[in-house]
Amino acid sequence: MRPLPDRRARLRWVHLIIGGALLMPYFLVGTVIVGSYRPQADLFGSPANQLIAFAYALPMAAVTALLPLARPLSVAVARALCGLPPERPLADGPARSRQARLRSAAWFTLHVGLGGIVSGMTLALVPFAVAVMGLPLFAAVRDSPVLGLPEALDRPWALALAPFAGLAMLAALTGCAAAAGALLADRAPVLLGPTPDDRLAAAERRAAELAVRNRLARELHDSVGHALSAVTLQAGAARRVLDSDPEFVRAALTAIEETTRRTVGELDSVLGMLRKDDDGAPDGACGPGLDALEALLTHCGLPVDYAADGDPDTVPAVVSREAFRIVQEGLSNALRHGGRGEPVRLRITVGAGELAIVLDSPLTGRPAVVRPGGGLGLRGIAERAVLLGGRTEAGEHEDRWRLTARLPLPSPAQEQR
Known part of the structure; x- marks a missing residue:
């Protein structure tokens, strides 16, 4: 009983x-x-x-x-x-x-x-x-x-x-x-x-959810992180010369205004990805592309020596968007870790079947400051390139820090499909 x-x-x-x-x-x-x-x-x-x-x-x-x-x-x-x-x-x-x-x-x-x-x-x-x-x-x-x-x-x-x-x-x-x-x-x-099929389907769902989370994390890191780095450095520089160089302060405040205005628009695009349904805009239509590169370079807080070989405006939207984010994150790293004596050199080459990005920034000779939770920028750049079938390299090159990204460009027939 x-x-x-x-x-x-x-x-x-x-x-x-x-x-x-x-x-x-x-x-x-x-x-x-x-x-x-x-x-x-x-x-x-x-x-x-x-x-x-x-x-x-x-x-x-x-x-x-x-x-x-x-x-x-x-x-x-x-x-x-x-x-x-x-x-x-x-x-x-x-x-x-x-x-x-x-x-x-x-x-x-x-x-x-x-x-x-x-x-x-x-x-x-x-x-x-x-x-x-x-x-x-x-x-x-x-x-x-x-x-x-x-x-x-x-x-x-x-x-x-x-x-x-x-x-x-x-x-x-x-x-x-x-x-x-x-x-x-x-x-x-x-x-x-x-069953094994159920476990596989669950793993695919988790992978899809993780991919969405990683994508949002990359977008927020590259857009908001870059803006905060630029605003912080420009505000600090303006504070130091507030009484001695009013023109520089005026230019710094203008750059801060433009950077924050652009970042608010980018943040709206990122948040719009959360609300987008299946009939929404394709991924490549979310966020700025290489057409917004000039505004980024003007107000990034660093002198940039920029040269383009080919027409970046002909790059497909998906590749253009990812290329913009790669350049943005490269400039953020140069702001945080690079030296201030020389300008950053940026070269973008639109070739047959490939978009090449080469960004050289001066080194300070000091160890980089380690931030809690930091160190994800280069990882995000590599993930962006891999998703498009490309590759990236980063490291010291002739006393400078070089970031190289190579992104494949789809052929006209592939774009039509």
């Missing part, structure tokens, strides 16, 4: 009773099939006929459980009533693959099969056990033709043992229900757990 007060065992018993209720329509169809070739048979009074109808019911239940929506319904009931540990998760969503549908059908068949057996035992054995326990007290029970008890039970020793026999029947029923419930709970993660 120990499992009886256990809440988990009681919930599993209820789960089995639900399985028996779900089996009833299939069982009734099974009795109709048996009655079609045994017209004179006692369908509900004969245990043999009931077992045959039960055998017909299980395959029909298995076939209906092949529907994709059968799995989420079974999972919801199993989570609520089977008492599964959290480290054994069940699958989410309809069963899409053949393997998932077969597993769902196997689980549903096991559930209704065990549920039908336990439900039948509960309905038949509980009143019978109560009647047996009442034999010593009620003569009408002993004489009832419904129970059909043998005459030997009228003896005093048999009547004295009758209550214990009834309790033993209830204990056996409780043990059977607990064992059946434990079996269902043990098989639930196997039959209702995620």
